[in-house]
Amino acid sequence: MTTPLKLTEEYIFAHDLREASAKIYRASTKALLKHFRTTPIEEIDHRAVLAWRKKILENGLSKRSWNTYSNHLRTVWGYAIEHGLMTHTTINPFRKTSVVPPKRASKTINGEAIQRARNWLTSLVGQERCTQERTQITPAWFWLAVFEMFYYTGIRLNALLCLRYKDIDWDNKMILVRGETEKTHREFFLPIMEGLAPHLCRILGEAEKIGFSPDDQLFNVNRFSRHYHGKEMNIDQVESIYRKLTDKIGVRMTPHRFRHTLATDLMKQPERNIHLTKSLLNHSNIATTMNYIEVDYDHMRAVLHERSLAQGALSRVRRVDSSGTPPTSxxxxxxxxxxxxxxxxxxxxxxxxxxxxxxxxxxxxxxxxxxxxxxxxxxxxxxxxxxxxxxxxxxxxxxxxxxxxxxxxxxxxxxxxxxxxxxxxxxxxxxxxxxxxxxxxxxx
Known part of the structure; x- marks a missing residue:
């Protein structure tokens, strides 16, 4: 008997998905089963899906979460129909069931907040060096290097955790990001900028002292401090540090927000090279990159002002006489x-x-x-x-x-x-x- 869970597992088996992606597909299927329970798969038609959508949204689920369920289940059903795993219909019941979500709040971090966070981490580095005692974020030099990696490269958190000691090509100033660590499954390189170089140099130097092997996880705080006891650094450790940064600075900071900030900042540059931005973030298409770019209203205002100047519109603005003479026609x-x-x-x-x-x-x-x-x-x-x-x-x-x-x-x-x-x-x-x-x- 064909069930939604079997279809999902077939899809995951047939595709080279990261564990995080497979987890989302399974979570979407569990949400479906929670509503339909033992309902035969043949009875889950378009109208039944719309009824589920109505109920789940009324119960407080966000529209973005519903779209996540809808999109992943539509993909699973589409695969099943294409490969003959379902023979009772050729119509995907999840087509056109997504909704328009509200506009997201800005995900960029303003430059002043980034600089304050950098200054605080730098002060902690000096404090640890002088006192030889651990600070609120320790070792501060390591977490400052992590901070600068996100700032300069916009690298994904999972990709940073998967960087190996041998992935740093110091001679050519390049960082290899392997395809199996990326959502797009595509290998690409990140350049080592001048501002990032000292921090990476410190990481590599300390790793060499400890005796890292080529395949060892490079950004592994557990190897650089006696206050950690894990074998590999995980997402929870990074997110914990960024919660401390958020509390200290008063502005929400996450590794992913640095990607949005980098994309927006690059599009403010005179060149505004969208293809460079797409390549740096390793996106599959430009549409995804455009979603990362926030509207810059100051830049918009300046462009519109330049347009009015170029077309002579400002010559028609009423002039004000400040000489104090009586008004005249x-x-x-x-x-x-x-x-x-x-x-x-x-x-x-x-x-x-x-x-x-x-x-x-x-x-x-x-x-x-x-x-x-x-x-x-x-x-x-x-x-x-x-x-x-x-x-x-x-x-x-x-x-x-x-x-x-x-x-x-x-x-x-x-x-x-x-x-x-x-x-x-x-x-x-x-x-x-x-x-x-x-x-x-x-x-x-």
Whole structure:
């Protein structure tokens, strides 16, 4: 009789899985059996799986844990269907049963926290050397070397524990990571960086003194301190040290978080080489690497700012006058700004000019940048219109200054004609006694 447990064992037997991976497959199958118990495998269809999902999520299982069950069982059922271990159906009941989990909290460690942890470990190294007594983390020099291995290489915890004495190629400054120790089952090399070299050198030197053989576990704290009595260093010993680091620094630190931090830091570099990052972390595909990279919002903000500068968007930002002058009307365009500055008139009494005097008041008009569509005829029409406005100005109410009317009418007329008005000046008989008024184009 075919059972879920038999299918799982068949799958594990047919694949070269690490023990940790096989453990996850068995745990997923046990969760299935806990719900379905003795239900025949033929009755575990898609609807029955969805009903299980609903119940288990309502009982508090996280969506990520459910996806772990769903993905591993889908793989087992797919293998069974492909190899004829199940003949009652060709439909995988675990297809499309995963759910969208909530976004994970950031798994990176900020640089300031990493530096504080490094400084603390370094101080412990000095303390042990001076006092010859064990500290909270001992031997401190060894655990500092472990810390720097995770920081510089992003190596997986299991891979570090499986490094042998002969896997360090000191002449070529390379570290061999064997395929059987990796999730991807692929062998690869890690470079020994300048900052990591002194720590590895200390490890190799101490190992040589003790008499390590080529196949001995290199990172084995039990061999370097009389306070440990195990044969091989295990995951629990490493995780215990990182819990102490977390308590001391106040920021959660784990070996795996150094992988996320390394990937994110590399993508902040000018080169942003995703293939280099993928190779260093020994991922099978780039999609996995992208999941390790956290969003850098400061970098995002800087890139968007560079875009706005390159496209000239910032030239359209309203300018603030900090000179303390009364607010004036301003027209902002992509290519120019025209401001109507406040006027200072010595004599507050309005001076009424006769039409002939007004006509003689315009001595010159300077056009800096005429529009391409405007020609001499457009300018002549604008001046004729302005002249007519000047003659009619004497008939307006005496409450408004005729000079203000002349300035504004002429300016608005020139603008309406489509001319690119840069600067124009008007001089009148009254201005020679009161000072001149000018309109100038604001600097972009």
């Amino acid at each position: 301003a027209i902002t365009a992509p290519s120019a700004q025209i401001r109507l500055p406040s006027r200072k008139i010595a004599d507050p009494k309005p001076t009424t000019l006769q039409p002939p005097q007004q006509q003689a008041a315009i001595e010159e008009v300077i056009i800096d940048r005429p529009s391409r569509s405007s020609g001499p005829s457009a300018l002549r029409k604008a001046l004729e219109f302005a002249s007519a406005q000047l003659h009619s100005g004497s008939m307006e109410s005496a409450t408004d200054s005729p000079s203000d009317q002349i300035d504004q009418n002429l300016l608005l007329t020139l603008m309406a004609s489509g001319l690119g008005v840069g600067t124009f000046r008007k001089r009148t008989q009254s201005e020679r006694s009161m000072g001149s008024t000018s309109f100038s184009r604001a600097s972009p």
